[in-house]
Amino acid sequence: MAERVWERFLTEQDRAHLAIRPGRRRGFGEKPALLLIDLYRWVYGDKPEPILEAIKKWPSHCGMDGWNAIPKIQKLLAKARAAGIPIVHTTGLDGAGVAPRSHRREAELEADKDPEAQDRLRRRYDIIDEVKPLAGEAVIRKASPSAFWGTPLIGHLNFLHVDTIITCGESTSGCVRASVVDGCTYRFRMMVVEECVFDRHQATHAMNLFDMNQKYADVLPLQEVLDFLDGWQGSRRTKAGDNEASTDKVPAAAIA
């Protein structure tokens, strides 16, 4: 593999350590799902802009890195839909009266009474149209960085017999990282699609990919994941005639 994005941030000692104890691949399992994390208005704003400009109005905007990831995420999502694997979207939980995790920030946001600021706040957790959930795809609303904490995600994936989670979205160092740690902890095989995750800080984007790849996940190029889904789709198709596929459906399986 070519130089990884994190290599330029490593110290000399880090490089020497990794030369002695390199990481290894986990590999895909047999029942993958796609998890799209927090692809909402709050990090995109209303248009592509350089990050230092964008954060004046949208404090969590991720700049061009977010916008540039869209066509790649769309490619991944289209392939996952074609393969027929379960799709799960996450976004923020709003308006439920639940104590937020980061209270200071919430208070500050709500204090801004400018109508445009209020409008941005109201729309912040809308998933962007470019990756809009389809009917039948799960949409999980969370009040925490991890897609698992305080949500029924583990039950949902368990019901579907998922063993592998392909992740994309943002931020690499926030909700993606937290979800990957939890997913690994729950004993899923975690896959992070490198071109399909992004962050508002460059160094932490790179180093969180490093951490995940070292400890919790395989950080893979998009093409490799697309190839896997092509192969997976194929192998499932050859099973036509048996009804295993239908056991994945909700709630059809339940009738039996």
Place this chain on the structure above:
Amino acid sequence: MAERVWERFLTEQDRAHLAIRPGRRRGFGEKPALLLIDLYRWVYGDKPEPILEAIKKWPSHCGMDGWNAIPKIQKLLAKARAAGIPIVHTTGLDGAGVAPRSHRREAELEADKDPEAQDRLRRRYDIIDEVKPLAGEAVIRKASPSAFWGTPLIGHLNFLHVDTIITCGESTSGCVRASVVDGCTYRFRMMVVEECVFDRHQATHAMNLFDMNQKYADVLPLQEVLDFLDGWQGSRRTKAGDNEASTDKVPAAAIA
């Protein structure tokens, strides 16, 4: 205390056992919250009816026991609001594409294409107007019996420093019981208000009150809880001048 509702269901040996090892009270803590569990259309239908009649259209209807509890729950809710303790409502999570817990039942319900049946299904998780949440009260949507599982409730209560949970709602043997077990497990002091919980089966209503009182909670008459809230409110009021009360607010505390 007068004869408890469960006593007539106990066997002779059970009575002899309890005579040797009677239960004990837990007692209230210092920071109570009120939890109203699943007071939604699905168990009330559109009108008070005897249960055997009501379940023809509303399969989960709890009959007159549910309707008769309303004025008592309203009294409890009004007192909790007057005392200023945190209020949390729960209802079902719908339309999120999450695999349901009880698949067979879901499938059967969705198979009924009668427009009236579809309308009932659409309205099933609406909290009834009689105990409608006010702005600022938390509303937790869950895909499980327990108010804790798959929800951010523990984080919410932890933020508020709650140590005591006063529960009401339905069903005694289902979501109330599951929430009480979890609440006790999380080391809260659990209180069940006897006149404010109900069930669709009489024997299991009684025996779940017995179980909770034996193992996980104090099952108390409404009047005792109202008296506690009166006293608690009073003790808080005498603290006027200090700003402790304001540390409970979301998200005002966060500004500090």
Place this chain on the structure above:
Amino acid sequence: MAERVWERFLTEQDRAHLAIRPGRRRGFGEKPALLLIDLYRWVYGDKPEPILEAIKKWPSHCGMDGWNAIPKIQKLLAKARAAGIPIVHTTGLDGAGVAPRSHRREAELEADKDPEAQDRLRRRYDIIDEVKPLAGEAVIRKASPSAFWGTPLIGHLNFLHVDTIITCGESTSGCVRASVVDGCTYRFRMMVVEECVFDRHQATHAMNLFDMNQKYADVLPLQEVLDFLDGWQGSRRTKAGDNEASTDKVPAAAIA
């Protein structure tokens, strides 16, 4: 099926309700595990005794109902081992300095300075020899009624791709019930083996079987579960030659 144990506790209205809306079976899935809950000294004491006598020294003793269940649990355990399904034992977490769930009871127990009482306390969470865990079987120590809460059980089962949990042990109304509710919530197919669970109170034993059968599990006779395991074992054996079975092993699967 013959009359169920709970029927004599139901009211007339309960019976009429159930005649209109009878329960249904869930059915086994494809990857079962056996969960043995809290078969420890504390509920057995050192010998079989009538419960009213036994609780003088062993306050949580379950009397002859516990002792009578042993040969049946042994039969179930032997069959599960022969079939090669994953086995999980639970017992209490002791000596870790973790705040207990039922503080009053703990305090009372520890206050008894009689050396024999202290010895009983020290041995309380020893799993009885009759169902002693074998090397390679998981032993989960818990500080809560549910086998899931505060333990890595969900990760363990997820790693093994388990979809069905066969439960036995005690008490029906306590740790069995709590584990069954959680297991169902996590979207496992829960099976309760009727002759292999027991309680210290008769009415609540019966009514918790009723509740679990109505809402969360199939409550089955031992013979039916033995037959299932025979069949399952058989169906697996015919797959000899493929290495699917080995994917269940820990940590052998991990090498791949």
Place this chain on the structure above:
Amino acid sequence: MAERVWERFLTEQDRAHLAIRPGRRRGFGEKPALLLIDLYRWVYGDKPEPILEAIKKWPSHCGMDGWNAIPKIQKLLAKARAAGIPIVHTTGLDGAGVAPRSHRREAELEADKDPEAQDRLRRRYDIIDEVKPLAGEAVIRKASPSAFWGTPLIGHLNFLHVDTIITCGESTSGCVRASVVDGCTYRFRMMVVEECVFDRHQATHAMNLFDMNQKYADVLPLQEVLDFLDGWQGSRRTKAGDNEASTDKVPAAAIA
């Protein structure tokens, strides 16, 4: 504050971003606890050694950074004990037959049949004598990076009414980070003592401190935490005469 350890790893754009949107302090709450994460033999080996030498025998050794942190952690621990705040140690769960999170590594370790390697494996989760738990301090065994997942920690802290968690231990990018994210998610005020956490990679140590400080915690110098504990201890002492302090004890509080 002087230059932070992460600054040299940031890109120019990262610095510009932070100049516009600097982080803020959370601040301590009122009921702190100390959490010591994974200070076990496995990362220390039997003696201080440069990391590139040490990992030949102890693959998870953290080199001199771990050994150099010991006197600072001891100072923190001594102060916390003097202040009387709750102390919680974590270590790995071993010998329970639970599927490990990182299967490949486990398999590789167990494959090494050299008696010295087996001995190191057997001792790996022994907490080092320098910070040995005292009677009454909680010791949590975990099978995951986070101190919360699969453990009763949240119940324990909830029972003690803790609102602030002071963390130290290792690794910054692994178990410390995972525990801090979970603690913040559970709505605790998280504090990371900078000199008392360490890692086996330098860049990721620095960048995880950055992430935690940005999103989930206050990353503080040891002296500031010692000063806080001095002050906290003092303020509690002035309350002598009321019995509030005793409500923190396990299980004495339970008697009431």
